[in-house]
Amino acid sequence: MSPAGRPLGPGTVTVSELAFGAAGIGNLFTPVTDEQAREAVDAAWDSGVRYFDTAPHYGLGLSERRLGQALRDRPRGEYTISTKVGRLLRPTPGRPGDDLADGFAVPATHERVWDFSAAGVRRSIEDSLERLGLDRIDIAYLHDPDHHADQALTEAYPELERLRAEGLLGAIGVGMNQAELPARFVRETDLDTVLLAGRYSLLDQGGLTELLPLAAEHGVGVVIGGVFNSGLLADPKPGATFDYAAAPEDVLSRALRLKEVCERHGVPLRAAALRFPFGHPAVTSVLVGTRNATEVRDAAAMLRRHVPDALWAELKERELLPSGVPTPKEER
Template sequence: MNPHRNRLGRTEVRVTELAFGAAGIGNLFTPVTDSRAEQAVTAAWESGVRYFDTAPHYGLGLSERRLGAALRAFPRDEYTLSTKVGRLLEPAPFTGGDDLANGFAVPATHRRVWDFSAAGVRSSIEASLDRLGLDRIDIAYLHDPDDHAEQALTEGYPALERLRAEGVLGAIGVGMNQADLLARFIRETDVDVVLLAGRYTLLDQRGLTGLLPLAEQRGVGVVIGGVFNSGLLADPRPGATFDYAEAPAELLARATELKAVCEKHGVPLRAAALRFPFGHPAVASVLVGTRSADEVRDAAAMLHRTVPAALWTELKDRGLLPADVPVPPE
């Protein structure tokens, strides 16, 4: 199998359209066994996925350890790996508690320390390499610098730029769930890629105003995460979540209408949600968080479903998508 890969900006780093998001195998919300985590990564590989993303934040390093262990079964030059910087993990006195306050069902053996300093970035990369047990990291993202923008811009970014110049990293970027600060990084730095979570979906197109056109103009690759908006676009039903909280009634109604139009055209809502971001030429990959082999296979199958042009047209006609939003070719 030789999966199609998109190049990130002006770098030689390439990513597959479907990326494996490894927060789930870091025990996001509920535990996953080592075996199921390995099976999920293997299923991704067998489905043609060659881009894998993790972070120290995910399960206090558990995601990095599990992902690295699973990927060691595959040729290193055949996949792209990204992790993130900005949260250092420091040992903490263990009193038997868990990390669910931060979203992860793991023992609270460490604490996260925000650090976008140059020394912090280098320390984070070294620690990630140790947990991964791999020889290199292809992409490093500044992770959620919302409340640390100035340090990330003046200290963290230059440190990543130096690591890129030294050949330690192939590409550098920023990952967030807001578009405005990502656009500032594109304007003020030489990032290769931005990871935008939850802000370019069938329900939320805030990334289209400013960020995506700027990325296209500057030749910066875009990876889209959160295409299901944490669940609502995967299965719109009462109690479904939008951005990790119960979806408001009006959003649930909108998602339900989106689902009805998709089904009218013989397309699962999940397939349309996964395909939608590729209407914009700046988008290189869609990152899907998966925690089992079945979820991985489903995502791969959905991404490759044909979505007829008539579906996008009807969504626009009904006001469910803006009239000027770019949509993928059939």
């Protein structure tokens, strides 16, 4: 795994090759204890990870609070934190139940309110700083503005520029599960980075159509999330999920064929999935969601695995990857 300090876009913010996705320690789907969350962050640090991504959405602020606490005693200049704007958390006193309908095993103490207004963005950053226990945020992403594109462009983005000028932010990005709208942001703003989830993997190269070439042209750093496509490329088997739903038979079959080729070259499928995005020059970091120390150490070990050029060549020969897709060069 490459060392920390990879430049992210045109500014001064740097990231590590492997990024820690903190949705899991916000109790994504199942509970995680405070101790397990701390152990996961410590394991990431010990593995060389210096980029940590969170959001208010993750566990109704729990992820931000846990991440901030786990990093509190680390040298502030040695790590990068990103969080997101677009969903404000509004208290709901006395509301019963949990937040599992939105994917998080936490009490329903708050509700999420979509808000890409300038005032909403500033409030979101102020709240995140308080939960994280920080005085600045390295990267702020516009979070899933799919149905709020115009407001995000005309109100939220300019406010992030003001916050950056005030020193509360280091870089501005957009984070989405689609590639088309982020391409519009790259064309129409001075973004530093894009967090693209699920659209540039061994199974889905949608980001290559326009976004990645455009990002490279504009000097925008791209962070790739969802390299396992919500689990299928981590362990392809009947019942595995692809984009958070049961994998269709044809997609599962393709994943199993990918696994077969990888194993023939002595490479775990997880290692190839993690390494693949770095074939494109716009890609700076790969973000993996982890909830415990074991998962963190596995991701770091997989990214360190040697992947031969012959593996990528065979995947193209067998039409499991398009012939024109850029692939990483073997490290010798």
